[in-house]
Amino acid sequence: MTRSIKAVILDWAGTVLDHGSRAPMGAFVEAFAHFGVAISIADARGPMGMAKRDHIRLVGTAPAVATAWRAKHGRDFDDAAIDAIFDVFEPLNVAAVEAHSALIPGAKHALDWCAANGIRIGSTTGYTRPIMERLAPLAAAQGFTPEVMVCAGDLAAGRPAPLQMWHAMAAMGIWPASTVVKLDDTPPGIGEARAAGCWAVGLALSGNIAGLSVEDLAALPPADRDALRREATEQHMRAGAHLVVDSIADLPAVVAHVQARLQAGETPGLVEWS
Structure with missing residues (x-):
């Protein structure tokens, strides 16, 4: 059994860029x-x-x-x-x-860490291809150039169906699904990962559930920030997340955590979606 993470599949808004979606x-x-x-x-x-x-x-x-x-x-x-x-x-x-195209703080470091450790990067998004044709060059100028970008409308069904994930893995030649981690800030994105048989990691503070800019999040009293984190964590866990962290800045720790679970013989499991 393969016990190493080969790839991370990333959502876009609220995950890699556009803090607060x-x-x-x-x-x-x-x-x-x-x-x-x-x-x-x-x-x-x-x-x-x-x-x-x-x-x-x-x-x-x-x-x-x-x-x-x-x-x-x-x-x-x-x-x-x-x-x-x-x-x-x-x-x-x-x-x-x-x-709203700025990379989320810590994203570039996380992407560089993946590259240095041989972990490949793909992406799926709920955005259509015309939207991504404008956004992707803005992201590339900041250093985000995933190997594959699967958009809403490219395939017969979008999230939480697993087709975008499977298409990304097929295009990258990455398998089995248990060697892939998906980061997403929304429950449908978590569902997409679980339906594909991948590790699903929710993002609590950088995305849609918290819905705040970097500055507005930083200005919150700690108790209010903790309340947002708890609410987002509950939503992601209900959707099937294996793990919830604050943002993509935590990606190196995520990979270490999932790798340890793999090496202990755990697999992400598969959730069937109708």
């Missing part, structure tokens, strides 16, 4: 507002991590939003509504990533 949140709020329907930040963040059309569907069919849509437009929230909102959302998100 703020770009997509704002674009969702603005896109619904374009059609005269107000959604809250909590509404926008709820399904984060999923493919963006799926995300729009879940937001729009939530009871309060569905009622508001019906009152405004005189019809139910349907596939035509999803298409219309997506057409507005995608360019908004493309513009938003330009302002």
